[in-house]
Amino acid sequence: MTSAGLLSLYDLTQAQLAEQLAQWGEPAFRVKQIWRWLYQRFIADVDEMTDLPRELRARLKEHFVIGRLQPVAVQRSRDRWTRKWLFRLPDGSEVEAVLMEYDGNRRTACISSQVGCAMACSFCATGQMGFMRNLRAGEIVEQVIWIARTLGQSRLTNIVYMGMGEPFANYQSVMESIKRLTTPASEGGFGIGARKITLSTVGLVPGIRRFAEEPLQINLAVSLHAATDELRSQIVPINTRYPLHELTKATRDYIRKTNRRVSYEWALIERVNDTLEQARALVELVRQTNPRDDANLVHVNLIPLNPTQGYAGHAPNLKRRYAFCSVLERAGIPFTLRVRRGIDIAAGCGQLKAETTRCTDE
Secondary structure, eight states: OGGGGGGEEEEEEOHHHHHHHHTTTOOTTOOOOOOOHHHOOOOSSSSGGSSSSSSHHHHHHHHHHOOOOOOEEEEOOOTTSSSEEEOOOOTTTEEEEEEEEEEEEEEEOOOSEEESSSSSOOOHHHHHOOOOEEEOOOHEEEEEEHHHHHHHHHHOOOOEOSSSGGGGGHHHHHHHHHHOOOOOOOTSSOOEEEEEEEEESSSSHHHHHHHHHHSSEEEEEEEEOOOOOHHHHHGGGGGGTSOOHHHHHHHHHHHHHOOOOEEEEEEEEETTOOSSSHHHHHHHHHHHHHOTSOOOEEEEEEEOOOOOOOOOOOOOHHHHHHHHHHHHTTTTOOEOOOOOSGGGGGGGOOOSSSSOOOOOOO
C-alpha cells in the first residue's frame, strides 16, 4: 500500500492505538510514548520517536503516516500577527486554518471542521462555496498540531472552532477532536484547558441542546448577525428552520444548565444590520436570553464585516459602529467591538476559502 492509502496516526484514539500495539505484542506504556511524540513534541516523522525500538518504528511506518494534511500555501499579514495555511487533503479537497497572535501574549488557532459549509450565510466565503464533506477528528486535530509545530516553544493559548464549516453539523468528529486536545499532558495529550476552547455555531438548536449535556467547559459562541427573523433569514438561511425564538430558548436553557456565558457574534454590515432598530432589537433579544438578572451571561462580539468577493456588503464607518454600540452601552449589554485581523490575506472571520494566493510569504 502506498503512503497515500495509509491511515494517519492522528486518526486513532488512544484505545485504538493500544489495541493495535497489543496485537503486535508491544507493552502498554508504548501508547503514552507515541502519544507524547504526536501531541506534545509535534514530530513530523516516525523516525523522530527515538525512544521506540527500531522494529516498532519500522512497523508503524509500514501501516501509518503522521498526518494527512499537505500545506500548499501559507500567507502572513502585513502586520506579521496573523498567518493563514491552506491545506490539501488526500482526496484533493482543501481547508484553511489561521493563527492570530496578540502582542506575543495570546496565540489563537482558528480551525476548520468541514470542507466547505452547507449553512450558506450570505456574507461568508465558506458558505458561498457550498458543502463538500466533514473532516475526521484527526484532520481537525492536525490543523492545531501544524500551528503548534510552527510556534515551537511559544505554545498556543487558545483554540476556536470558527474556521470553515459548522461544528455542530460534524458533531462527533468535533467532540472527539476536543477530547484529544484537552487530554492532560500527564496522559500524553495536548493538554490545553477546556476553557481555552471556543466552539461557534450558526444556530443549530439540536446541537446546542446536545452540547449542553456534554461534561465540558468549552465556550459557546452563537453567530447571530440579526435580531429579527425577517432579516436573519436573509443573512443566515438556517434561521428559517430554527427561528430566533427557538434559538434564544435553547441558548437560555444552555446557560441555565451549564452556568456558562455565551457570546453572540454579530458581523456589522453597513445599512443592513448596523441600524439603531437592529441594535434595540438585539438588546431585547439578549435580555430574553439571559436567564439571570444578577449576572450578565450573554456577551456580544461586534465584528465589522470582512470583505468577500461573493457579497457586496461593506463594514460600516466609525460613526455608525459607535452609534450601534451606544445603544448596547446605554442598555447595560456587555459587548466588545472587535478589531479586524488578517484582512489583507483573507484570514478574517467569514473570509476562509476566499480566493487564495498560492504562494509562501514566510
